[in-house]
Amino acid sequence: MNTLKSLGIPTYNAVYNSLFPNLLKRTVAYKSALSLNNLYPNSSLKLTTLSLPPKHGNEKFSGYIPIEELDITFSRSSGPGGQNVNKVNTKVDVRFHLQSAKWLSDEIKEKLSEKLNSKVTKEGYLIYKSDLTRSQQLNLADCLEKIRSSVRECLIERAEPSPETTEKIRRKLERAAKERLLIKRQRSQLKNDRQAPQVVL
Amino acid sequence: MPNTVDKALNLLRFLPRVCLANIRDNPGSRRGPRRGRAQHGGDKHGAGNKGSGQRQNYMRIGYETGNNPFYLRFPWEPYYKGHHLKRQYPPLSMLDLQKMIDLNRIDTSKPIDLVAILNTGLYKLFPDQHQFGVHLTDDGADIFDAKVNLEVQWANELVVAAVERAGGVITTAYYDPHSLQAMLNTKKFFERGIPIPRRMMPPPDAIEYYTDASKRGYLADPEKVSEERLVLSQKYGYKLPKIEDDPDYEMLTERKDPRQIFFGLDPGWVVNLRDKVILKPQEEELLKYYAS
Numbered sequence: 001m002n003t004l005k006s007l008g009i010p011t012y013n014a015v016y017n018s019l020f021p022n023l024l025k026r027t028v029a030y031k032s033a034l035s036l037n038n039l040y041p042n043s044s045l046k047l048t049t050l051s052l053p054p055k056h057g058n059e060k061f062s063g064y065i066p067i068e069e070l071d072i073t074f075s076r077s078s079g080p081g082g083q084n085v086n087k088v089n090t091k092v093d094v095r096f097h098l099q100s101a102k103w104l105s106d107e108i109k110e111k112l113s114e115k116l117n118s119k120v121t122k123e124g125y126l127i128y129k130s131d132l133t134r135s136q137q138l139n140l141a142d143c144l145e146k147i148r149s150s151v152r153e154c155l156i157e158r159a160e161p162s163p164e165t166t167e168k169i170r171r172k173l174e175r176a177a178k179e180r181l182l183i184k185r186q187r188s189q190l191k192n193d194r195q196a197p198q199v200v201l
Numbered sequence: 202m203p204n205t206v207d208k209a210l211n212l213l214r215f216l217p218r219v220c221l222a223n224i225r226d227n228p229g230s231r232r233g234p235r236r237g238r239a240q241h242g243g244d245k246h247g248a249g250n251k252g253s254g255q256r257q258n259y260m261r262i263g264y265e266t267g268n269n270p271f272y273l274r275f276p277w278e279p280y281y282k283g284h285h286l287k288r289q290y291p292p293l294s295m296l297d298l299q300k301m302i303d304l305n306r307i308d309t310s311k312p313i314d315l316v317a318i319l320n321t322g323l324y325k326l327f328p329d330q331h332q333f334g335v336h337l338t339d340d341g342a343d344i345f346d347a348k349v350n351l352e353v354q355w356a357n358e359l360v361v362a363a364v365e366r367a368g369g370v371i372t373t374a375y376y377d378p379h380s381l382q383a384m385l386n387t388k389k390f391f392e393r394g395i396p397i398p399r400r401m402m403p404p405p406d407a408i409e410y411y412t413d414a415s416k417r418g419y420l421a422d423p424e425k426v427s428e429e430r431l432v433l434s435q436k437y438g439y440k441l442p443k444i445e446d447d448p449d450y451e452m453l454t455e456r457k458d459p460r461q462i463f464f465g466l467d468p469g470w471v472v473n474l475r476d477k478v479i480l481k482p483q484e485e486e487l488l489k490y491y492a493s
């Protein structure tokens with residue numbers, strides 16, 4: 001007798017009845033050849049929450065800002081937009097006390113207070129505002145980006161121009177001033193010549 | 202020294218109010234139409250002398266007196282080349298998703314995947330029209346407030362940030378058209394009596410997206426995804442909720458295998474709904490195939 005099995009055709013057997021689960025066999029989760037533990041054998045495959053980014057060398061500012069230490073307020077934006085701009089709080093105001101900020105080094109604090117003097121209030125709070133987009137979250141991201149870029153900008157060390165360059169620039173400015181005064185004097189003389197001469201009797 | 206402005210203002214005090222009756226155009230600003238009458242207006246009907254203008258046998262439009270004309274320089278312009286073959290992801294806004302959750306059409310105590318969204322009946326998908334799944338859009342990301350384990354096919358950064366801010370987990374996963382057909386009407390699929398197929402790998406131009414941790418791809422390393430979670434929280438300015446301490450941590454991190462279509466059902470199984478039985482393959486060849 002030729003069974004399907006003897007003919008080499010693969011067969012199925014009813015093994016699992018959902019009403020009467022086989023308690024002897026442990027249910028193991030399905031793992032194919034492409035499962036994550038085959039793709040990343042050295043990884044823990046666990047989703048965790050990191051609190052600080054991993055440190056990269058000697059950089060002065062990693063870009064990390066503790067959000068709890070910022071004072072974030074929302075308000076309505078200006079400009080056209082109908083009902084949406086009238087009702088939705090899309091404008092974001094982010095402020096923090098500059099001198100007492102623990103996440104900035106003293107060097108950065110000094111440079112920021114110099115450069116952004118106009119953005120610091122009497123009480124010492126540095127203010128950043130944004131109503132760039134129609135979305136509150138994107139405006140908040142814009143504010144944070146502004147904070148980061150201002151910190152990074154003040155950390156850039158610009159090379160001082162050489163004495164030759166400064167001398168060259170000084171000479172250029174002097175020449176330009178001389179030229180300007182010469183033209184001014186010539187024009188003045190021309191205007192004067194158009195008037196009748198003042199006769200002194 | 203009388204100022205011009207003062208003089209003008211003085212005039213204005215005594216002149217009558219400006220109205221249509223006491224103003225006129227600047228001379229020369231309007232020229233009347235010249236009719237074909239008398240010596241210079243008539244004669245040649247405005248057609249000039251000789252040439253194609255008078256003889257009315259103009260060159261064809263676009264002709265450039267011999268050189269290759271502009272309208273013939275470009276034999277084809279592939280603006281829409283292959284557009285009919287491109288993958289489409291019909292959008293579902295976060296607003297709609299939040300509404301579905303609020304109106305109890307979706308159960309947030311279980312992982313939400315494409316099957317759950319299709320079962321609401323509010324989102325339709327047509328795999329035979331090159332549609333490959335859900336594109337979760339950021340319309341309503343500002344007000345999204347549900348802790349969910351979400352699996353979609355495409356999501357941008359703002360959407361991912363919105364889901365993670367609310368304490369949830371989002372993954373992007375690929376389903377090939379055969380799997381999608383099975384997911385569309387699961388009951389009908391089971392009634393066909395064929396084994397559940399394996400989910401295929403993404404095509405070459407999609408593999409980069411689905412192996413990227415910053416896009417929360419299902420083929421990406423979860424450790425890298427954890428790093429990206431922090432990056433996004435820093436970018437969008439929210440405190441990253443600690444999901445390890447969440448009582449629903451196991452539900453939130455529950456994931457399908459890359460070859461699996463349905464939660465709890467392996468490829469190769471045949472589900473018999475009438476007799477409430479699941480048939481599993483026993484042959485080594487089959488087992489090897491479905492586990493590959």
